[in-house]
Amino acid sequence: MHRIVLLVAVLIASSVHAQDNNADKVRVGPDDWPWWRGPNRNGVADPKQTPPLKWSDTENVLWKTPVPGRGYGSPIIVGDHIFLPTADHADQTQSVLCYDRKTGKQLWQTEVHRGGFAKGGNAKGSLASPTCACDGQRVFATFLNDNAIYATALGRDGTKLWQTKITDYVLHQGFANSPTVYESLLIVNADNKGKGVVVGLDRATGKIVWKLDRPKLPNYASPIILKVAGREQLFLTGCKLVTSLEPLTGKKIWEFPGSTEETVTSTVSDGERIIISGGYPKQHISAIHADGSGKIAWEIKKQVYVPSMQLLNGHLYAVDDNGFALCLDFNTGKEVWKDRLGGAFSASPVLVGDLLFASNEVGKSFIFKANPKEFELIGENQLGSEALATPTICGNRIYMRVAFRDQGQRQEMLYCVGKKE
Numbered sequence: 001m002h003r004i005v006l007l008v009a010v011l012i013a014s015s016v017h018a019q020d021n022n023a024d025k026v027r028v029g030p031d032d033w034p035w036w037r038g039p040n041r042n043g044v045a046d047p048k049q050t051p052p053l054k055w056s057d058t059e060n061v062l063w064k065t066p067v068p069g070r071g072y073g074s075p076i077i078v079g080d081h082i083f084l085p086t087a088d089h090a091d092q093t094q095s096v097l098c099y100d101r102k103t104g105k106q107l108w109q110t111e112v113h114r115g116g117f118a119k120g121g122n123a124k125g126s127l128a129s130p131t132c133a134c135d136g137q138r139v140f141a142t143f144l145n146d147n148a149i150y151a152t153a154l155g156r157d158g159t160k161l162w163q164t165k166i167t168d169y170v171l172h173q174g175f176a177n178s179p180t181v182y183e184s185l186l187i188v189n190a191d192n193k194g195k196g197v198v199v200g201l202d203r204a205t206g207k208i209v210w211k212l213d214r215p216k217l218p219n220y221a222s223p224i225i226l227k228v229a230g231r232e233q234l235f236l237t238g239c240k241l242v243t244s245l246e247p248l249t250g251k252k253i254w255e256f257p258g259s260t261e262e263t264v265t266s267t268v269s270d271g272e273r274i275i276i277s278g279g280y281p282k283q284h285i286s287a288i289h290a291d292g293s294g295k296i297a298w299e300i301k302k303q304v305y306v307p308s309m310q311l312l313n314g315h316l317y318a319v320d321d322n323g324f325a326l327c328l329d330f331n332t333g334k335e336v337w338k339d340r341l342g343g344a345f346s347a348s349p350v351l352v353g354d355l356l357f358a359s360n361e362v363g364k365s366f367i368f369k370a371n372p373k374e375f376e377l378i379g380e381n382q383l384g385s386e387a388l389a390t391p392t393i394c395g396n397r398i399y400m401r402v403a404f405r406d407q408g409q410r411q412e413m414l415y416c417v418g419k420k421e
Contacts (some may be wrong), residue, residue: 024204026181027136031395033077033135036178037266037348038394042307046395047353051397053367054378055417063104064419067097067401067412070344071128072388073178075399075414077098077101078134080170081156082399084414085141087127092117094127094143096154108158108177116146122344124361124388125174130222131390135181135203142188144175149190150211151179153206160204170194172218178265182225182234182247185209191219191239196221198236200250210250213326215239221263228269228290235290237276241329242288253291260284266308266348268316270330273297275316285316287333298333300327308348310356312370319345319358327372339375341366347390363387363402383415 028034030046037043052060069088076083082099089379094113099106113261117127137155140160149166169175170193170328179188181203189198196214196336209376219238225247226233233339236243237259260278268275269290277285285304287297302320309318315336316328323343327336343360355378359365362386369376384402392399404411 024137024184026183028078028134033075033392033394034135035076035180036131036222037224038350038392039402041180041226041266042268042362043349043350044268044349045347045352046299049393049396050222050419051352051357051396052417055381055383055398057242057383060419061183061419062416064413064415065104065106067138067414068097068109068379068408069072069128069321070094070126070403071401072126072176072198072411073131073401074390075370075392075401076132077392077399078132079137081107082199082368082414083132083139084401085128085130085132085136085143086412087117087143089117089127089241089267091401094145094236096132096139096141096152096158096160098139099414103159104414105386110154110158110160110215112141112152112160112163113150118144118147121174125176126388129174129176131178133179133181133186133257138203139177140181140186140203142175142177143177144169144171147171148302149175149188150214151186151196151201151206152189152421153186153203162385164201164208166199167192167197168174169194170218173220173262180223180225185248187225187234187247189223189236191217193218194240198250200247200248212245212250212252215241217261219262222266224267226267226269228273228274229269233290235274237265237267239280242274244290244292248282253285254294256294257301258288258294258296262308265304268309268311270311275309275330277302277304277309277312279321285309285328285333287330294398297331300328300333304379306346307358310350310351310370312354313372315370315372317349317351317356321345323360325358325366325368325375327375339377346388350391350393357391357393357398359387359391359400365391365400365416383417384386384413386410
């Protein structure tokens with residue numbers, strides 16, 4: 001009898017544990033865009049989509065809605081919801097906004113911080129630049145507030161669940177590092193001149209599971225997890241280092257010099273090598289073997305400082321900060337072609353099939369082919385007069401955060417661009 005009771009107890013405990021694990025699984029769908037750079041963390045959208053190639057304020061707009069405050073975080077989309085961070089300088093609040101995916105109706109706004117606004121930094125920065133992340137149950141946002149970085153979790157209904165201080169923060173250019181979800185963790189990094197760190201937080205509680213100190217240097221690249229050299233690696237670039245960590249433990253896999261001090265772009269990979277780039281004080285694009293050897297395959301002097309790159313069929317595609325589209329041979333770094341788009345760029349190109357969608361800082365979007373033979377422009381579209389947030393493309397629709405200026409007044413808008421059924 002004792003053995004039977006013990007067996008039943010074990011089975012019940014195992015069942016509860018399985019249910020608990022199942023209850024906290026990451027739940028996102030194939031038509032979702034749950035965190036920075038999308039489901040695969042590489043800016044590549046579902047290639048089977050057919051988003052429109054032409055749009056304007058009056059053409060192929062399914063809906064548009066005003067966004068209070070200011071921010072450059074991109075829209076993330078899970079299920080029927082769109083989430084955006086924003087900072088309102090008038091009432092000194094930093095908030096997360098939720099919109100209905102089908103109609104654009106604002107469903108809720110949750111204030112995360114009031115007061116504590118930082119002053120200074122880069123003119124192109126904002127106090128809501130990091131893109132949020134969502135695990136299907138919770139929405140995660142990171143803000144610089146009161147000289148520190150905080151991570152906050154909200155329920156899908158906007159209820160505040162937990163908030164954790166990551167580190168004190170010394171402002172230089174700004175704070176733009178987006179958090180990312182990995183299995184049971186939320187991963188946040190905050191490089192700065194004071195006390196830089198990268199941490200893994202329990203998604204359910206906000207408790208710090210692991211923490212790694214970083215050099216006391218300013219840097220802005222978000223943590224990116226990719227499967228490279230046969231294992232999933234968490235890559236950090238900048239602070240004069242290239243670092244690979246185990247995502248679940250924070251343990252260093254390898255680390256060596258190879259990056260410049262300040263970086264913004266997100267790492268891309270072919271599964272064996274990673275591509276990194278930086279803009280200060282050295283301008284460079286480098287291909288590095290990700291097996292821990294520290295071997296640099298090639299390095300060239302080009303400025304791709306803020307917009308992240310794309311890789312397709314052995315070629316790298318990029319839009320540099322000064323408005324040139326580039327195609328590079330992935331194996332050698334040799335320039336295949338270069339063509340002028342126009343304007344300055346901060347947003348990263350999004351790849352849909354063999355088409356690249358790239359928006360400049362004054363709201364003009366360019367569509368060009370990932371064609372290694374020649375530059376092939378497919379279309380140009382204007383929306384708004386300011387666009388620093390990277391567009392989100394999923395479910396055959398393009399979601400764009402842009403701003404208009406009229407007689408000195410600035411108003412942000414969220415657009416859903418798509419073909420009317």
